[in-house]
Amino acid sequence: MSIYDIIFYLFAAIxxxxxxxxxxxxxIVYSAFFLLFTFFGVAxxxxxxxxxxxxxxxxxxxxxxIVILMLFGxxxxxxxxxxxxxxxxxxxxxAAIGVGMFAGIxxxxxxxxxxxxxxxxxxxxxxxxxxxxxxxxxxxxxxxLGIILLIALIGAAxxxxx
Amino acid sequence: xxxxxFLYNLVFSITQSAVAGDITAMVISALLPLxxxxxxxxxxAVWLERKVSAHMQDRLGPMRTGSHGWLQTVADVxxxxxxxxxxxxxxDRTLFNIAPILVFAGSYLVFAALPFSSxxxxxxxxxxxxxxxxxxxxxVAGILMAGWSSNNKYSLLGAMRSAAQIISYEIPTxxxxxxxxxxxGTTNLRTLSEMQTGYFWNWxxxxxxxxxxxxxxxxxxxxxxxxxxxxxxxxxxxxxPFDIPEAESELVSxxxxxxxxxxxxxxxxxxxxxxxxVSAIVSAIFLGGYQSPFGYLGNTFGLxxxxxxxxxxxxxxxxxxxxxxxxxxxWTLPRLRVDQLMALCWKYLIPIAxxxxxxxxxxxxx
Amino acid sequence: xxxxxxxxxxxFATILTGMRVTFKHLFVPAVTIQYPDVKLQLPERxxxxxxxxxxxxxxxxQCARACPVDCISIETVKSIPGEDLGKxxxxxxxxxxxxxxxxxxxxxxFCQLCVFPCPTECIYMTDVxxxxxxxxxxxxxxxxxxxxxxxxxxxxxxxxxxxxxAALKAAGTPPAKxxxxxxx
Ligand code: SF4
Ligand code: SF4
Numbered sequence: 001m002s003i004y005d006i007i008f009y010l011f012a013a014i015x016x017x018x019x020x021x022x023x024x025x026x027x028i029v030y031s032a033f034f035l036l037f038t039f040f041g042v043a044x045x046x047x048x049x050x051x052x053x054x055x056x057x058x059x060x061x062x063x064x065x066i067v068i069l070m071l072f073g074x075x076x077x078x079x080x081x082x083x084x085x086x087x088x089x090x091x092x093x094x095a096a097i098g099v100g101m102f103a104g105i106x107x108x109x110x111x112x113x114x115x116x117x118x119x120x121x122x123x124x125x126x127x128x129x130x131x132x133x134x135x136x137x138x139x140x141x142x143x144x145l146g147i148i149l150l151i152a153l154i155g156a157a158x159x160x161x162x
Numbered sequence: 163x164x165x166x167x168f169l170y171n172l173v174f175s176i177t178q179s180a181v182a183g184d185i186t187a188m189v190i191s192a193l194l195p196l197x198x199x200x201x202x203x204x205x206x207a208v209w210l211e212r213k214v215s216a217h218m219q220d221r222l223g224p225m226r227t228g229s230h231g232w233l234q235t236v237a238d239v240x241x242x243x244x245x246x247x248x249x250x251x252x253x254d255r256t257l258f259n260i261a262p263i264l265v266f267a268g269s270y271l272v273f274a275a276l277p278f279s280s281x282x283x284x285x286x287x288x289x290x291x292x293x294x295x296x297x298x299x300x301x302v303a304g305i306l307m308a309g310w311s312s313n314n315k316y317s318l319l320g321a322m323r324s325a326a327q328i329i330s331y332e333i334p335t336x337x338x339x340x341x342x343x344x345x346x347g348t349t350n351l352r353t354l355s356e357m358q359t360g361y362f363w364n365w366x367x368x369x370x371x372x373x374x375x376x377x378x379x380x381x382x383x384x385x386x387x388x389x390x391x392x393x394x395x396x397x398x399x400x401x402x403p404f405d406i407p408e409a410e411s412e413l414v415s416x417x418x419x420x421x422x423x424x425x426x427x428x429x430x431x432x433x434x435x436x437x438x439x440v441s442a443i444v445s446a447i448f449l450g451g452y453q454s455p456f457g458y459l460g461n462t463f464g465l466x467x468x469x470x471x472x473x474x475x476x477x478x479x480x481x482x483x484x485x486x487x488x489x490x491x492x493w494t495l496p497r498l499r500v501d502q503l504m505a506l507c508w509k510y511l512i513p514i515a516x517x518x519x520x521x522x523x524x525x526x527x528x
Numbered sequence: 529x530x531x532x533x534x535x536x537x538x539x540f541a542t543i544l545t546g547m548r549v550t551f552k553h554l555f556v557p558a559v560t561i562q563y564p565d566v567k568l569q570l571p572e573r574x575x576x577x578x579x580x581x582x583x584x585x586x587x588x589x590q591c592a593r594a595c596p597v598d599c600i601s602i603e604t605v606k607s608i609p610g611e612d613l614g615k616x617x618x619x620x621x622x623x624x625x626x627x628x629x630x631x632x633x634x635x636x637x638f639c640q641l642c643v644f645p646c647p648t649e650c651i652y653m654t655d656v657x658x659x660x661x662x663x664x665x666x667x668x669x670x671x672x673x674x675x676x677x678x679x680x681x682x683x684x685x686x687x688x689x690x691x692x693x694a695a696l697k698a699a700g701t702p703p704a705k706x707x708x709x710x711x712x
Contacts (some may be wrong), residue, residue: 003184029310033257036303056292064299064332068325071306075318127289127349218550222560352574494546 015041217333257311268300277472289418320416324407355451441484584650
């Protein structure tokens, strides 16, 4: 067992435990903070897998952006609307069906895909190749995604103005 | 990583276990900057802050603990250590205790990627610049956590303001950093510093290394980028004139109102660590990082072991210089209003940084 | 558009002006006075801690009655015949033993009203202003020069005299010597 195994299990544990709490805990603020640790753990696993750029973007967008926005939403609405912000369970049967199907798909993919096992491959920086790919091979998709985001932004702004 | 290898070999020879060696070496070399840099710097900076502010207001500042009060911060730390650790009944105990750790960890994370000298850089990762931006996300989360768990309107307001401010000012920061990435083609802070080696006219603020037409075309836009980056990073660390999150006159002291003792000290230390980190980033990007402006004594005398030490000194002094400028600004300018703050960011800094990005992109293409 | 650039220019210009001002003040000598080491000269008629020169006090109780906050408390005992209390510096004859002269300086409001009525000018303000204490009762100053034993002795003497007089009166004889009447 090398140090990298230990670090991997550490991050995996952080991810799993906090993800478990995200869904089970009743207090939604706690949930959001646990989500932060989940994202952190996932970023760590990305780093170990050699996907450093993805890891950093994960941190910037999810930790620095999404979670913060969620917290903002919770904190701002909590005191204004006197709705108790708790998570609860409803619609068990449809949810169970959905989760079961999704779990089935995931397991099927897990079993059927051919995993590339590379032992101690040198971790090369991925940023440059990723960047080149984004603007050459996947250029159009990249731009389209940008446009979708822009539309979402404009939509949100116009909704908020009403 | 000389220190890492040394520790690893030491522990390995004792325990014959590679894992133990790795873990000890990692932990110790990770804690090293904390003890040799962050703590002494925080002590020095708090004292400097007091002295600078005092002299700017024609006062003397602390004078009685040690010569010119240089032991004042040490005394303060001892006082803070002795203080009762108060957690009010209505506070959310768990989050309240985690928040200062998260804030400090977030600001300390940045130090992992700072290039202190060519021989010492915590982690020479390829994405140094991006990593530094990413790490600040934890600070925001920690601040929100502190504000929420304090269960106090001032704390919550301060935390919200702070988070909003940091998120907004991240945009001009990233835009300026993007221009640098575009010119240099690297996000590695070490490579970035190495690119600016030689004399000071090779620094990014003077258009980077090499003599060509584009270098001279860069200079004015680099200056704009430099000022933009300095202002936006200043706002990111919540310093005056951007200190509305802890505006004393309206919010007591913002998100750390409820904290006492060492937990308060952690926020305080995080603030000063942040100040240095931000200054170091600005100097690493625009002012050559650890590079000396006039060549090295080590080269002149042929003592090559001297160079990393000189580089460290240059890096530290550039950092401290910008910290001093931050203090200077703090004691010069009044605090911005919230709307002014947002106007400055969205109406001035972001458009300027954006136009700057485009112009520099065009020049690079030329 | 023009306004936009003007704003930017104005912002920079004002910030730089401000920074120049603060930078200049870095080198202006500080106005701070290092207090316990360096002290300011106090004005001539400052009002600080009271002092009573007991050699001159005739125990007339005027100061105590003038005090608006009642922080002076005086008890006197008449001297018995044959005792010479001496004279005050302005020539008044002293006739009363002052057995208690307490000033509770914690209550004192430094109005100086006690100073003017004194016939012998023996109660006055000094320039001492550093007299903080950790316990409040230490701020009650006792100015009496007699030792506690002497005070009891004087009281006992006078009581004895009174008792003797009373005894004489009871016996129907006029008092041998009229007791001096000083004060009220
Ligand atoms: S100064 Fe005023 S308050 Fe103080 S003892 Fe004299 S009369 Fe009383
Ligand atoms: S007025 Fe002067 S003489 Fe009279 S009791 Fe007071 S201090 Fe003594």
